[in-house]
Amino acid sequence: MDAREIIASLRRGEAPGAAALRWFAQGLADGTVSDAQAGAFAMGVCLRGLSEGERVALTEAMRDSGQRMDWNLPGPVLDKHSTGGVGDCVSLVLAPALAACGAYVPMISGRGLGHTGGTLDKMEAIPGLVTGVSEDRFRAIVGEVGCAIVSATADLAPADKRLYAVRDVTATVESVDLITASILSKKLAAGLEGLVLDVKCGSGAFMKTADEARALAEALVATANGAGCATRAVISDMNEPLAPSLGNALEVAESMEVLCEGKPGRLRDLTVVLGGTLLEQGGLAKDEESGVAKMAAALESGAAAERFAQMVALMGGPLRFAEDWRRFLPEATVIREVVAPEAGFVTAMDGEALGLAVVRLGGGRQVESDVVDPAVGISDMVRLGAKVEKGAPLCRVHAAREEAAGRAAAAVLSAITIGEEAPDAQALIHERIG
Template sequence: MDARRIIARLRDGETPDHDQLQWFAKGLADGGVTDAQAGAFAMAALLNGLTDEGRVGLTLAMRDSGKVLKWDLDGPVLDKHSTGGVGDCVSLVLAPALAACGAYVPMISGRGLGHTGGTLDKMEAIPGLHTDLEEAQFRDVVARAGCAIVSATKDIAPADRRLYAVRDVTSTVESLDLITASILSKKLAAGLDGLVLDVKIGSGAFMKNMDEAKSLAEALVTTANEAGCKTAAVISDMNQPLAPSLGNALEVAASCAVLTGRKQGALLDLSATLGGVVLANAGLAGDVATGHAMILSAISSGTAAEYFGRMIAAMGGPIKFMDDPKRFLPESTVIREVAAASDGYVSAMDGQALGMVVVDLGGGRKVETDKIDYAVGLSDMTTLGAKVRKGQPLARVHASRMDHAEAAVRAVQKAITIAPDAPVVPDLIREGIG
């Protein structure tokens, strides 16, 4: 085959067939396709789109460009994926809760991207814990602890790694077809029986309106199901941080507070909703409501916390981490309160700006080589609709230096709008797909 003919076919509005997509993905993985050809393919896909069949074909081709895991376990292999938000640490709550309900969760996750935090960065805030496990270690942790949250090896969907890098420098990141294939190729390579997708919408999400979020959710659900993985999606609100904390160690602490029953709120609610959907689809629950109740029971009984602690220990973290998480997590040396500038109601929160505050504090990366400060971030975040008095704390900044803290205080004040009238607060769960 010839890459030029495949690109020309896509350029002319035709979708390459299964064999052509398999060949092209293999060329992406082994270098047989040049960067120029990969960029031309991505631009043609962005401009002309793929058919539903072509999107499935590209997803499977990228999945098959590397190793596809197979499991021999006594329960279904399940996972979730979020399109990214701020204060979104659902994975840390949901993975052990699903394991406590009889599932196995081999969660291949990513690092921070832009203003959104990365699950791997949060996990690595735990001293001694390693997310870059070899396949044998990964399998052992999943079998013993019921769940593992790890980074992808070079053998998982290598075509996606190559095409993603090219998309980033050719202004083709926005292609719905390529986004779908990128997300699902890695998830399907994990050998899943079921998947639930959390598609975010709002000021702290990449998708800013319902039409965009719904289009992505429908593309993901249709493609994954056609590829043989039972999948559904939930569109959830991201007009305010999901957890009361933003930042790696702070979000781990917030997750532990939920797992140990000390905190409730949106993080718990969304985790239970997503868990209920995937448990029902996998046959571990009779319906979504029963699955929702199972997740809440796993958390309230302390079983989910036990699974989380077991996973941490198996991945090199402290054996008794869940006895007192704050004892092990790093803490900032400078803590400053963010005071409300006036009386009123919290009427809007710029989630993207809040996420960038954490990045600017050192809790995220501006370039790939940046070193993460796991301790920094924001805690005790106010919520949309809250009635506040002038001088009342809206959040607390955790920083390593006083000048960083003062800049963060100003940025947080700018990102939170206080108005005289109470706003209409959007529902956390906006819609279900599939």
């Protein structure tokens, strides 16, 4: 087969077929397909779309472009994936809490994509921690601690690794088909026995509307089950940041406050719901309600924090990180308070604009070669619906330079709408699929 002909068939609106998709995925993995061809393929899929059968075929082809893992562990192998939002650091809390409940969580994660933060970038805000570990090391950490949050090895879904990087810089992130294949190829290659998908919906998500989020959730669940992995999905709210901080080190700090100090809020609430669903799927809880209770107990007892600290140490980070985590996290040189220009209620937030403000501060990548600054971001974000007085703080910007802080502050003010009436409250969980 020929990459140009496959791309041309997409341009003509023709179905590429399973064999062509397998060939293209293998070409991504072995370098037969160039970056330019990968970008053209991504744009073709984005514009034309794939059928359900083609989506399963592309997912399986990308899964099979490298090694597939299997496990022999004394507990269920479970995982979660989020479709991306702002202030979403659930993985850092969920994985160790699940491990404390008897599950094994080989969490293969990604970097920032578009306006959303990446779990690997957050983990690497911890000094010394390395997410790129060998398969043997990955297995050893999962076996000993019960969880590891790592990047895909070169042998695990290598087709996705190529396509993922290309999508971020070619405006093809939002394709349901490419999102589905990207997420599931890595997860299925990891040998999971159960998976829950957190599909975000709202201004800070890739899927802005309920219909878009539902379409993605249904595509993910149908594709994963079609490829042989029992999967459910939750559609959760992203009309405001999940946690009140955006940025890599700042989101690690939010996670540690939940793990070590029991901080209440949307981050903790969503974590226990997702974890409860997985514990039921894995047979570690009789139903979701008891699974939620087990997750809460793992957080409150400190067992989840201890698992996180063990994982950090085994991945090269500081010893006993949970005991003194504030000392280790990097801090920005400039911290500026952003205040309300008028009194009223916070009626809306443009979450995508907030995420992009963090990217422009250096907390994400605008081109593939950009180096991420782990210290920058936004903290202490006001809640949607909050009543504010003129001059009251809306958030704090963390920047490397004064001029960057000024630009970010202006972006924040443009992203927040203040009105005379409070908006209707948004439920954290909008819908469940599967």
